[in-house]
Amino acid sequence: xxxxxxxxxxxxxxxxxxxxxxxxxxxxxxxxxxxxxxxxxxxxxxxxxxxxxxxxxxxxxxxxxxxxxxxxxxxxxxxxxxxxxxxxxxxxx
Numbered sequence: 001x002x003x004x005x006x007x008x009x010x011x012x013x014x015x016x017x018x019x020x021x022x023x024x025x026x027x028x029x030x031x032x033x034x035x036x037x038x039x040x041x042x043x044x045x046x047x048x049x050x051x052x053x054x055x056x057x058x059x060x061x062x063x064x065x066x067x068x069x070x071x072x073x074x075x076x077x078x079x080x081x082x083x084x085x086x087x088x089x090x091x092x093x
Contacts, residue, residue, distance in 0.1 A: 011020040012027040016034045021027050029050060032038070038048025040055040044062040049055040057078060060066070066076035068083040072090045077083045 009022040011022055012024045013020045014027055014030055014034075016031065019027070019030050021030070032050045038050060040049040040052050041047070042049075042055060042058055042062070044059070047058065049058065060078045066078055068078070068080050069076040070083060070086060070090075072087070075086060077086065
């Protein structure tokens with residue numbers, strides 16, 4: 001009998017398509033795409049999201065929160081990647 005290391009990591013299969021992953025959480029999230037379920041709901045507008053971090057980013061549209069602040073000017077951003085992209089402007093001068 002072969003063990004898991006010889007066979008490679010266990011893959012979890014979506015029961016509705018060919019998608020598979022070594023992480024069950026990824027498959028559970030993927031299945032939501034088939035069912036249309038959006039378990040994370042916005043308390044302001046009711047819009048639903050598959051993942052909590054998408055809801056967190058969406059809530060900033062309602063609250064105006066911009067936690068990522070540029071230290072070289074007065075601009076601020078909702079997302080860290082947007083701040084990183086913005087910083088290129090300062091370093092190209």
